[in-house]
Structure formats: C-alpha cells, structure tokens
C-alpha cells in the first residue's frame with residue numbers, strides 16, 4: 001500500500017525526498033560532498049551562523065543545560081524565555097509576547113484559542129499550511145477568499161449571518177509567492193465588519209520595514225493591529241515563534257493554547273539565540289541593505305534571461321515554470337550545475353503553478369549570484385524554458 005502510493009507519486013513527478021545538507025546553512029553548502037550555492041534558505045540575514053547567536057546559545061547551554069526539562073507551565077520557563085518575551089514585546093511595540101516551540105505550533109494553538117464552533121474564519125487562499133491546519137482544528141466554519149483580494153473578502157463578510165466571532169487570516173509575506181498581503185485594506189475591512197485580523201509574519205519579521213520589524217511596519221499599520229504572530233525560524237536564524245499582543249490575550253493563550261501547554265518548553269539555547277538575533281537586527285542594518293541589493297540584482301538577472309517570476313515584494317523570488325515535471329527537471333539540472341533551489345509542486349502550490357522557489361540572503365556575494373545565474377541560463381536553455 002505504501003509502495004503503491006509512492007510509485008504513483010513518482011509517476012506524477014510529485015514524489016518528495018529528504019536531501020542531506022552536509023554543512024551549516026549559508027550561501028554555499030555541501031551536498032553529496034560538493035560545494036553548492038544555496039538559493040533556498042529562509043535564513044535571509046545569515047543569522048543562523050552569526051557568532052553572536054552561537055555564543056549566546058553556548059552560554060545558555062553552559063548555564064541552563066540543553067533541555068528545559070518540562071513544559072512552560074510546569075517548571076520549563078527559564079530566564080532566556082522570559083528575557084526573549086520581554087525583548088520581543090519591546091521590538092514589536094506591544095504590551096507583551098509569548099513564545100511557542102515553532103510557527104506551526106503557534107498557529108495550531110492560537111487559532112483554536114481565538115475561534116471555535118459557530119464562529120467564522122475567512123482566510124487567504126494561499127495562506128500557509130500551518131494556518132490552514134489551525135483553522136481546521138478550531139472547528140469554526142472555514143472559507144477562503146481569493147489571494148490578496150479585499151473585494152472578495154468583503155463579499156464574504158457582507159454575507160455573514162449571526163453574531164459570532166469572525167477571524168480573517170493571512171500571511172504577511174506569502175511563503176511560496178513572496179508577495180505581501182494588502183494589510184491596510186484587510187484592516188479597514190476588519191474594522192468595518194467588527195472582525196479580528198490574524199497576520200502571520202513568518203517571512204516578514206527581520207526583513208520587511210525600515211527597521212526589520214516586519215510587514216506591519218512596512219505598511220505603517222502596527223498601532224492598528226492589537227496582535228500578530230511571527231517566527232524566530234526564518235530571518236532570525238533560529239527556531240520558535242511568538243505571538244505579540246496585549247497581556248490579557250497572552251495570558252488567555254497560556255491557559256487555552258494546547259500547543260503551548262502540552263509541549264516541552266523550547267531549549268534555553270534557542271531562546272537565548274533569538275534574543276541575540278534581535279540585537280543583531282537592530283545593530284547591523286547593513287545586513288538588510290545587502291539583502292535588498294542582492295534581491296534586486298537577482299531579479300534583474302532572471303528577468304534578463306527571459307524567466308517569468310512571481311509578483312514578489314520580498315527576498316523570495318519564485319521562478320514560474322508551470323508543470324511539475326518541468327520544474328523538477330530544472331531543479332535537477334541546476335543541482336548538477338552546482339545550485340540548489342527546490343521545485344515547489346502541488347499540493348504546496350496550486351496545479352499548473354509549479355515553480356523554482358529561489359531566495360536570496362545578505363550573505364550571497366556577487367560571485368555566488370553570478371554563478372547561480374549562469375546555471376539558470378544554461379539549464380533554462382538546455383530545457384528550452386528560456
């Protein structure tokens with residue numbers, strides 16, 4: 001039964017396999033013993049290997065050990081957790097913040113804590129799988145609106161019946177397309193229709209906005225949104241997630257979010273590393289400058305070769321291909337040529353929109369990008385894609 005299913009996936013070019021990266025994340029990694037230019041990580045600012053984060057993690061291990069020993073509500077809340085939550089609240093300009101083990105855990109805990117049976121969720125069609133799972137778990141009625149389409153959202157809001165809570169759900173930066181949610185429009189609608197808006201800023205935190213506070217800063221709407229979530233696992237280079245918002249709401253989550261309560265507290269080292277990451281975001285703005293310069297160079301290069309790219313506003317630069325088989329062949333050829341960028345296929349993206357998802361980081365040097373672009377030229381020409 002398992003074998004049959006896997007064989008079927010293989011025929012459809014939809015089989016996924018784990019691939020080993022044999023070195024630390026960075027602009028160049030080792031795969032199968034070869035140096036490979038990595039155009040795929042979400043470590044946009046190179047913080048996963050930043051000396052300040054590594055030192056903070058090592059120091060936390062020396063002081064508090066490797067594991068936190070229990071869940072947060074038992075005895076697992078250690079000084080690094082508290083310090084991180086205080087620093088996140090200061091960074092985000094909110095009352096307080098609450099740290100979860102991962103973005104996935106935050107979303108499947110937060111949404112069911114906010115809405116339940118009888119309530120309504122309206123979510124962007126392309127929002128992240130963890131948000132969708134949270135929506136399903138909540139038991140609320142769950143509808144999707146067309147991607148980045150406030151007019152469609154308004155139609156659905158106008159059709160509501162009853163007085164139950166409505167939650168609008170969206171990514172800030174969409175993870176497979178790199179485009180941004182129209183937050184000012186969504187906020188207007190949320191206010192007009194007395195709905196709540198949940199923004200998942202996993203890919204915006206550390207990257208978007210003048211000081212890297214995220215997509216809310218980018219749009220100048222921070223003071224209008226009482227709460228939002230984001231992760232510590234992308235630009236912040238570590239792991240975990242947070243919800244930033246008013247104290248009573250976070251206390252409510254401490255009491256009701258099952259994925260916060262029934263899991264061991266994150267290791268003290270990861271919390272300490274995230275705390276150090278916030279300092280780096282503040283003190284090394286040149287990383288963001290390099291990131292945006294690299295992104296523009298990369299986009300201009302791909303367009304110059306004749307590739308079609310998605311309507312991105314972030315360091316996520318998807319190269320649109322179409323069929324899963326073609327995307328897969330391109331990714332395989334790129335890897336032979338020393339560049340790793342994965343083919344993203346259904347069900348992660350809709351049928352017919354398979355793509356190579358490339359990302360740039362502040363740590364790519366001009367020679368990395370030049371070499372990666374040469375591989376895209378050669379592979380694209382061989383496969384008659386450009």
Ligand SMILES: *Cc1c(COP(=O)(O)O)cnc(C)c1O
Nearest residue numbers: 102103104128130175202231233
């Ligand atoms: C990556 C991602 C998550 C999951 O975060 P993890 O910390 O990796 O579990 C949630 N939401 C969005 C939009 C993401 O891109």
